[in-house]
Structure formats: structure tokens, C-alpha cells
Amino acid sequence: MLEQIVEPLLQWFDENKRILPWRQDPTPYHVWISEIMLQQTRVEAVKSYYARFTQALPEVADLAACKEERLLKLWEGLGYYNRVKNMQKAAIEVMEEYGGNLPADYEKLLKLPGIGSYTAGAVSSIAYGIPQPAVDGNVLRVITRITEDPEDILKQSMKRKIEEKLREVMPKDRPGDFNQSLMELGATVCVPNGMAKCEVCPVAQFCKARASGTVLEYPKKAPKKQRKIEEKTVLVIQNGQEFAIHKRPSKGLLAGLYELPNQEGYLNREEILSYVEGLSLIPLHIADAGEAKHIFSHVEWHMKGYFIKVASTEEKKVGDLIFVDKKESKGKYPIPAAFGAYRKYIEEDF
Ligand code: SF4
Structure with missing residues (x-):
């Protein structure tokens, strides 16, 4: 036929x-x-x-x-x-x-x-x-x-x-x-x-x-397996005109890309502030940056974001985070679309 x-x-x-x-x-x-x-x-x-x-x-x-x-x-x-x-x-x-x-x-x-x-x-x-x-x-x-x-x-x-x-x-x-x-x-x-x-x-x-x-x-498809849901707390940590990013491991999901710092699970404000202080940074201000969802083929990220302003520091590297200039970041550090909901906190002045 x-x-x-x-x-x-x-x-x-x-x-x-x-x-x-x-x-x-x-x-x-x-x-x-x-x-x-x-x-x-x-x-x-x-x-x-x-x-x-x-x-x-x-x-x-x-x-x-x-x-x-x-x-x-x-x-x-x-x-x-x-x-x-x-x-x-x-x-x-x-x-x-x-x-x-x-x-x-x-x-x-x-x-x-x-x-x-x-x-x-x-x-x-x-x-x-x-x-x-x-x-x-x-x-x-x-x-x-x-x-x-x-x-x-x-x-x-x-x-x-x-x-x-x-x-x-x-x-x-x-x-x-x-x-x-x-x-x-x-x-x-x-x-x-x-x-x-x-x-x-x-x-x-x-x-x-x-x-x-x-x-x-048609076409016939066997039902797909349910995606795994991962809850995350995403942090936009701002230091003057810079913000913190983290390089993902060289293997696995989004390997080798830069990401906004994030922690497994939903942290409350106290836990977030103590995490930031643990990096020897001084948080001045914390605000809700909203919720977002990103769907990969096998995993869904359900994210809650926070914007944190810290007291000015000259340090470029704190723990495994690095501070990069907002302008520089646009051309140099690819941040995956999964963090798109928080991009405005990076690209605009707050
Ligand atoms: S099902 Fe597809 S191939 Fe068959 S007639 Fe309709 S458009 Fe054409």
C-alpha cells in the first residue's frame, strides 16, 4: 500500500x-x-x-x-x-x-x-x-x-x-x-x-x-511514566552590580552550565538567611521572587525563588559560588531556560 x-x-x-x-x-x-x-x-x-x-x-x-x-x-x-x-x-x-x-x-x-x-x-x-x-x-x-x-x-x-x-x-x-x-x-x-x-x-x-x-x-502510545518532581529553593544573591552563579557538575542534567544557586526542598526565610551567612555574606534584604516550574523529559522542577541583597563585598568567590557582573553574564555565562522566571532579577536593577 x-x-x-x-x-x-x-x-x-x-x-x-x-x-x-x-x-x-x-x-x-x-x-x-x-x-x-x-x-x-x-x-x-x-x-x-x-x-x-x-x-x-x-x-x-x-x-x-x-x-x-x-x-x-x-x-x-x-x-x-x-x-x-x-x-x-x-x-x-x-x-x-x-x-x-x-x-x-x-x-x-x-x-x-x-x-x-x-x-x-x-x-x-x-x-x-x-x-x-x-x-x-x-x-x-x-x-x-x-x-x-x-x-x-x-x-x-x-x-x-x-x-x-x-x-x-x-x-x-x-x-x-x-x-x-x-x-x-x-x-x-x-x-x-x-x-x-x-x-x-x-x-x-x-x-x-x-x-x-x-x-x-493513531498513533498508539503506551502511557508514559510519571515525571519525578523535585522541589527547589532558588536564590538570586545580589552584591552591588553582581550576582552569584554556580557551575553545575560536568555530568548529568544541564551539565557544565551555570545556574542560580539553589537548594533541594523549600527552605524558609530563616534557613535561607543562615545558608547565606554560612557563606560569610551579610544579608541586608530578602524578598519573595515567586514560584516557577520547569519541565524536563523525566523530571519537573518546582521552584520557589528569593531575591537577597547582601552587604558589598570585593570577594569574587564564596564557597562554590562566583559573583559575576550583570552585563558580563549576558554574553559569557549561559544560564539555562529553567531559571528563566528569575532572569529579570539578574537583568534589571532592584
Ligand atoms: S489521517 Fe493523515 S494521512 Fe490519513 S487522510 Fe488524514 S491527514 Fe491524510
Whole structure:
């Protein structure tokens, strides 16, 4: 059945594809960066991040040589910082092993850090014209609806099965356009949450779910595990024009990024003041900075923030905290979006 969708999809793609910056000049490097960014962020938002990143680091060599702090700063706002760290590791490998060019080989691409079957398929097919599938959540949704496949799409075996089916029908002369047409259909027509626009779908006549009125039932997903909730007290400690930050450990969640000082659990004001005094600082003023929530894939942070002004000190380092200048911090110390609710206390005068 999937053979039948190839031609109508390609024709529809030719007539309806969106003009996107990475489609203007689909070099392997451009396809790679855009696909990694698109894994976590909407197309509209990716446009400006993509422009900033490719201007600052136009070639694989620039990515390989970029200082980590600058790299994380360029990724700021996109989250999932491990992805850009892996991209840099892969870029270094590409410089060392492949003379700065991403290999035109699906299996070799798969071996690079952070490149899974989706990205390897996208780079192979779009940039090099190699007939390999690129199956992401959009494509899984489209195919399970067309074929009324009841298997759990979160299972790796299911993804492999669909990759195999697509590999069999993929047109050898336009593999990149075929992959993009499926992604595009999933992003603009066969959309999730009961909003599928079947009436304008180019493959509606071949779609089993549409024929049997079961579109809303696909794709099937096993219920997710509940996220762990972590309660935290976040402190914005201000010393004149400086504020305190802390470098996170080099492994784990938000590894290597700077953060606002924080403590596990909800501390009361007395506990906070005694923590600050324990750092040999003299608190002058404490105020509520509000509550905030940040959701990671497996954890939720529930935060209560406090703004604390301390008596002026020349010390730059207290305990494991460092004081940095407000202006300096903007360009130099990437603070993750998880602390976004407290950013105004850093950027404005209080
Ligand atoms: S007919 Fe509807 S459900 Fe089927 S592929 Fe098209 S948009 Fe998706």
C-alpha cells in the first residue's frame, strides 16, 4: 500500500513545500544542524536559532573548534544541551576522520556521536541523495494512520519496522524529497491532537484510518511514566552590580552550565538567611521572587525563588559560588531556560 503514496506525496510536496532557510542550501552540515534543532523546537522558532548558529559557525571546522561556553551560549534557548555537545564531538571526529566533510555513508553517519537513524537518514537522503528513510514522530504518525498499525510507536522495534517499510518503497531518484514530503505532511496536514486536515491530504484515498474513521486513535502510545518532581529553593544573591552563579557538575542534567544557586526542598526565610551567612555574606534584604516550574523529559522542577541583597563585598568567590557582573553574564555565562522566571532579577536593577 505504501508504494501508492509515493507519487501523490511527491507531487503535493513540489507544490506545497514551505520555504525554509536550510532548504535553500542543503549542505550536509546545514541539514545536520537544522534536523538536530528541529528535534526539540518548532520550525518558526528554529529559523532564528539556525541563522545565529550558522553565521557564527559556518563550517564543521568552526563547530569543532568552538569554545564550549560560546557553543552553549549559541544553543541558549534550545535546551537539551547534550545535543550540541554531541554535535561538537561529532564535528571533531569528522575533522579527524573525514577531512571536515560529513561522510556520504548512512552507516558511518550513524556511528558519529548524537546521530541516530533519523538524522543519519535525513543527511544521507537530503544532502547526498542516498535512499535511506528518516523516521521521526511526524512520520510515525502519518504511516501508522495510513496503515492502521496498532503497535506502540515508542518502541524501537516499531520504528525499525517502519524504516524498513519505507526503505522498500523509497524512490531512488528523490529519496530526500520523499522523506521531506512525509515530514512536511506530518507537520502541516496530518497533525496531532485531533486536528488532521484529511480533506486536503494528498494520500487520503489510501489512508485506512480515514476510511474507517479511526484517525483519532493513531498513533498508539503506551502511557508514559510519571515525571519525578523535585522541589527547589532558588536564590538570586545580589552584591552591588553582581550576582552569584554556580557551575553545575560536568555530568548529568544541564551539565557544565551555570545556574542560580539553589537548594533541594523549600527552605524558609530563616534557613535561607543562615545558608547565606554560612557563606560569610551579610544579608541586608530578602524578598519573595515567586514560584516557577520547569519541565524536563523525566523530571519537573518546582521552584520557589528569593531575591537577597547582601552587604558589598570585593570577594569574587564564596564557597562554590562566583559573583559575576550583570552585563558580563549576558554574553559569557549561559544560564539555562529553567531559571528563566528569575532572569529579570539578574537583568534589571532592584
Ligand atoms: S487522510 Fe488524514 S489521517 Fe490519513 S494521512 Fe491524510 S491527514 Fe493523515
